[in-house]
Amino acid sequence: MITVVKLHKTIKKRKILSDVTFSIAEGECVGLLGPNGAGKTTLIKCMTGILQHEQGNITFNSKPIVQHKKNIGYLSQHTDFKPWMTCEESLFFFGKLSGLDKTFLKGNISAVLEEVGLKDKGNYKVEQLSGGMKQRLGIAQAILHQPLLLILDEPVSALDPIGRNEVKKLIARLKKRTTIIISTHILDDASEFCDRYIIIKNGMIVGNITEEFQKSDRKQILVKMGNVPQTSEALKSSEVERVECLSPNTFLLTGAVELDLQKVVNDFAAKEMDITSIEFYERGIEEIFLEMVSDT
Amino acid sequence: MTKFYTLTCTELVEAAKEFKFIWLSLFFVILGITQPLITKYMDVILENVGGADGITIDPNRPVPSSAEVLLSTISGQFNQIGLIILIISFMGLIAADRNSGMQDFILTRPVSLRSYLLSKLMGHWVISMFSISIGAVVSYGYTIFLFGSFSFSNFLLFLLLYSLWILFVVSLAILISTFVKSPILIAITTIAASIFFILIKGFNHFLFQLSPGGTLNLAENQLLSVHDSNYFSIATCVAFILLNLSWANMNLKKS
Numbered sequence: 001m002i003t004v005v006k007l008h009k010t011i012k013k014r015k016i017l018s019d020v021t022f023s024i025a026e027g028e029c030v031g032l033l034g035p036n037g038a039g040k041t042t043l044i045k046c047m048t049g050i051l052q053h054e055q056g057n058i059t060f061n062s063k064p065i066v067q068h069k070k071n072i073g074y075l076s077q078h079t080d081f082k083p084w085m086t087c088e089e090s091l092f093f094f095g096k097l098s099g100l101d102k103t104f105l106k107g108n109i110s111a112v113l114e115e116v117g118l119k120d121k122g123n124y125k126v127e128q129l130s131g132g133m134k135q136r137l138g139i140a141q142a143i144l145h146q147p148l149l150l151i152l153d154e155p156v157s158a159l160d161p162i163g164r165n166e167v168k169k170l171i172a173r174l175k176k177r178t179t180i181i182i183s184t185h186i187l188d189d190a191s192e193f194c195d196r197y198i199i200i201k202n203g204m205i206v207g208n209i210t211e212e213f214q215k216s217d218r219k220q221i222l223v224k225m226g227n228v229p230q231t232s233e234a235l236k237s238s239e240v241e242r243v244e245c246l247s248p249n250t251f252l253l254t255g256a257v258e259l260d261l262q263k264v265v266n267d268f269a270a271k272e273m274d275i276t277s278i279e280f281y282e283r284g285i286e287e288i289f290l291e292m293v294s295d296t
Numbered sequence: 297m298t299k300f301y302t303l304t305c306t307e308l309v310e311a312a313k314e315f316k317f318i319w320l321s322l323f324f325v326i327l328g329i330t331q332p333l334i335t336k337y338m339d340v341i342l343e344n345v346g347g348a349d350g351i352t353i354d355p356n357r358p359v360p361s362s363a364e365v366l367l368s369t370i371s372g373q374f375n376q377i378g379l380i381i382l383i384i385s386f387m388g389l390i391a392a393d394r395n396s397g398m399q400d401f402i403l404t405r406p407v408s409l410r411s412y413l414l415s416k417l418m419g420h421w422v423i424s425m426f427s428i429s430i431g432a433v434v435s436y437g438y439t440i441f442l443f444g445s446f447s448f449s450n451f452l453l454f455l456l457l458y459s460l461w462i463l464f465v466v467s468l469a470i471l472i473s474t475f476v477k478s479p480i481l482i483a484i485t486t487i488a489a490s491i492f493f494i495l496i497k498g499f500n501h502f503l504f505q506l507s508p509g510g511t512l513n514l515a516e517n518q519l520l521s522v523h524d525s526n527y528f529s530i531a532t533c534v535a536f537i538l539l540n541l542s543w544a545n546m547n548l549k550k551s
Contacts, residue, residue, distance in 0.1 A: 011550070011551050012551065045400070048400075048403075048404040049403070049404065050400055050403045050404060051549070051550070051551070052549040052550060069404065069405060069406040070405075070406050072404060074400065074401070074404040076397040076400040076401060077397065078395070078396065078397035079397055080396035080397055080398065081396075081398065081401075082306070082310060082398070084310065084313045084314075093302065093306060094401065094405065096298070096299070096302045097299055097302060097303070097402060097405040097406075097407050098405050098406065099298070099299075099405075099406055141401060
């Protein structure tokens, strides 16, 4: 659906993006992760056509992105509308700018407000809305023209727990029908929606993390024991190099090379150990992220 | 075109909601009536408010013509205090949109940068000229009542040419807004640049005629009925406006 090839962007002689290449398929929900100042917002602004890039290509269904603006919905990091406008007026304004027909808009505005849970707030002025409501109105303006791609820049980072919860529920619903790119540095939030993560550091892509990648590292095994062993050393074998105790009966076994799960199970059976569960350890996105963006 | 119209209308409605049309017009009305009243009744004012000790006002001093009074209203009031307040009133024309994220919301739509910048130019020019025209018409009324008649067509021609100067000032504010983010800095820089284009007259007349300030001189000449006016400065002013907008367009695309 969207392909970015060898993208370079310089602002005030400072290189912000360098050789950025990735693609996103229809229906995916991709997390764009990176520390503050990594270049996430600049990348998004190039993808939405707000900023012009010096080198590289951004295509949407094989056509330049600027020809597809009407198919992109965007929620910026700082969401603030004209405070004197009501929610309905705001949406009408953005609908007109999207080139939507007046009659279509009249019907669609109330449907979109209902979708984001602001049905009874249509006549409220923006200045009367809470942070969470403003963010939901932001999402409403982004989905008003029924875009094929939704780009959300830090959609929940500035909200309180209630607001975050409201917006997260809404994103989970939208994920079922739209391709979504979420830029964030809050990894817990990203892991709730995303199928894949693109990690950006100093303007460069340093990781493209899929679910398979998270599972692919088969050097670690998580074991839950029925009986607590007297010493964790008892769990060591020729394959298991290190044993870490995570809780009294949960252990993380690490091998020097890829571990053979069946072999480990057989080894424990031979030692007559009471195992309640054993599985390959799946690394969390936070762990992978920290490893990829750390300077050491 | 529809998008330009939608954006311009929003600028105008916003100005109406903020009562900008009212307070800016009132301000120019006050500026417009102050000059003719002070010129006519200086001795009465001094007598009544006191502080006239040691000041002698020649009772046989020549009475200024209505053209001279109108000119001093424009040069002395509108082009100094008026211009400063006007620029302060629209210093956030792009900065506010940028800081609130509104600019990003607008530009991710199928809206060209040209439409966005032109709507800013048109919206703020209309607001400015609405207020200035009301102030100028009231000033014209007072002047002809107190100092005798003056050609209304010349006055209208003056307003038309003056509006071109204001269009240039708005375009200058737009350009500076693409370089500077702070509204206060935008105001100070725009005021300084506008005053430079006015003051350049005293340094080099030829350069002045080639600058947008030449249009201001041309407008003032309509009040003085000077016929050797340089109409070439209209083209210069238009060229400067286009240059400002193109430069602003380029800047916004880059950053």
